[in-house]
Amino acid sequence: MEGQQTQPGSPDGVERPRLRAAAAALTSLAAVAATSLVAGPAVADTSAVPCALPRTAAHHSLGLDSWNTAYPRPDRNLDAVMIFLSFPDSSPLTTPAELAADHFPATSDFFRRASYGKFLLRAHPLRQWVRMPQKSTAYRIKRDWDADRRSAYLRDAIAAADPLVDFSRYDVVYLVADPDAPGVDSDATKVVNFDQPVRADGADLKRAVTVFERHPPDRNVLAHETGHVFDLPDLYHRPADGKGDWDTHVGDWDVMGSQFGLAPEPFGWHKWKLGWLNRWQVRCVAGPADRMLTLEPLAAAPARGASVGTRLAVVRTGANTALAIEARSATGNDRDICTEGVLIYRVGNEAASGGGPVQVIDTHPKTEACWDESVYPPLADAPLGVGETFTVKEDGVRVEVADRTPTGAWNVKITTAVPRR
Incomplete structure (x- = not known):
């Protein structure tokens, strides 16, 4: 799932936080959602042929004549860091190693098969918990998250992890919350794109995957979210009132439609x-x-x-x-x-x-x-x-x-x- 851009910000799939400022000090951080990100910079796609549609300003446009360089393209090996966040109001019942095993190597294997071996996602999980400064309930985590609360969560997570993580080494950042903390909502997992990059360790952080999954997690959930990191759109239909069928557009076909689908191979x-x-x-x-x-x-x-x-x-x-x-x-x-x-x-x-x-x-x-x-x-x-x-x-x-x-x-x-x- 992703988010949507708002003032001060939002995430990818349904909503996307907008981290506005600050650099290493992480001051004035605001979160932004991915669904309304503009077209962004482009690089020519030399593989384009006459039946390729042109890329438009639509968020995650499926035009193919150019690549949006705001996103890493998975036509090479990429490195991902997994940061495990605990909270003062809960003692974790799992270990970072157990949570990492929930997603890897399964997610890497999914992309290796889908890319015919052209792409390898290399996971680098931390071996320890990173303590957040506030209780899990203080962030009021939920699917349609208040932008200020989400911004505070991201600001605190990056600041807490910074002494332990050299962000310049990684293409993808996963922020994995303790699944048993009382304030964690598994429905809130999504990609968060930053309106303006956050500077850390000399690198520009453009987005993070916020993971709030249960243990064990939903099938293929991280493959779906990582697809947003590579500029792929949500293919499901979200009913206006949140009720009804979400899968009328593509059903089981493609992991960007449903992580539970019987045929998750990307289109x-x-x-x-x-x-x-x-x-x-x-x-x-x-x-x-x-x-x-x-x-x-x-x-x-x-x-x-x-x-x-x-x-x-x-x-x-x-x-x-x-x-x-x-x-x-x-x-x-x-x-x-x-x-x-x-x-x-x-x-x-x-x-x-x-x-x-x-x-x-x-x-x-x-x-x-x-x-x-x-x-x-x-x-x-x-x-x-x-x-x-x-x-x-x-x-x-x-x-x-x-x-x-x-x-x-x-x-x-x-x-x-x-x-x-």
């Missing part, structure tokens, strides 16, 4: 954005045309010695929209998948995090699957199976799944400019 579009798919693994389909192609399962590890296969097909449907087509099979991070097949989803570059930048298309709208395990059964059977055809009428695109190869890839025919009916 091919996200992998393209992060640099894990290159231009030869992405096929642009322009119309009118019939295009036959073979899609390798998105979550499958590359076969040793095999040539680079296509992982993602894209049909540009407008200046700011595209259809993405990929194969999902029971392997890697998708080993618990409900339904294998060819998944179709719509991508928009103008929708901000939490605003539906990705919409999975249900090719079986009259049925559902895995009702006892799926976070949203109507989309659990969204992919097309062998011998099935689906037309996205509003975009004039038809997708036919012919068969599977002996190696498990999917042979697909994509027809563009299909007459609308």
Whole structure:
């Protein structure tokens, strides 16, 4: 989950604190939320191809023509420090080592598989508790956190850890609270982006992941939050009154939708954005045309010695929209998948995090699957199976799944400019 920018600040997913000032002294610190961060600086993306959408000012825009350099790009190895925070009103019932093991190496393994070995997140957990100056109840921790209280928490945490941590050595900072402290709310876990970097140890701290998880934690929770650190958006839908279904946009598909999803492998579009798919693994389909192609399962590890296969097909449907087509099979991070097949989803570059930048298309709208395990059964059977055809009428695109190869890839025919009916 992330946050949103306010005055004085807010976090990523639902809210984002805004740390305004101070440098090493950490004076006038205010927290800021990630959901409304502006587009930020950019660097050209040399892997961009014609069907790549341009990046916009939307928070965590899914445009791909440039990279927002306010975020570290996980196309190289990155280092993360885990700082464990205790409070005067509670004696921890767990150890830092136990809490670190809740998340690592599982989170590193998730990203190693998702990136096809191109990215390693190296965790460096402290071996001791860092004592906060105030009781846990004094910060009034909760999901939609008061900005001043959140700012105080961040200010105190960074100041308390500074004598023990050389922040200049790390790309990612995890602030992990004692899960048994009375004032800790597990629903408050989120990424906090700083409106202005906080200076510590000669480095600019731009964000922190505030972790308030139970022990043991929710599945894949840190992979979801770390995705925000890499400029990925929340894909769930948060009901206005907090009630109702949160997973109507993408269901189980992609960890940025639900950390509990049965198919948490990041969408091919996200992998393209992060640099894990290159231009030869992405096929642009322009119309009118019939295009036959073979899609390798998105979550499958590359076969040793095999040539680079296509992982993602894209049909540009407008200046700011595209259809993405990929194969999902029971392997890697998708080993618990409900339904294998060819998944179709719509991508928009103008929708901000939490605003539906990705919409999975249900090719079986009259049925559902895995009702006892799926976070949203109507989309659990969204992919097309062998011998099935689906037309996205509003975009004039038809997708036919012919068969599977002996190696498990999917042979697909994509027809563009299909007459609308």
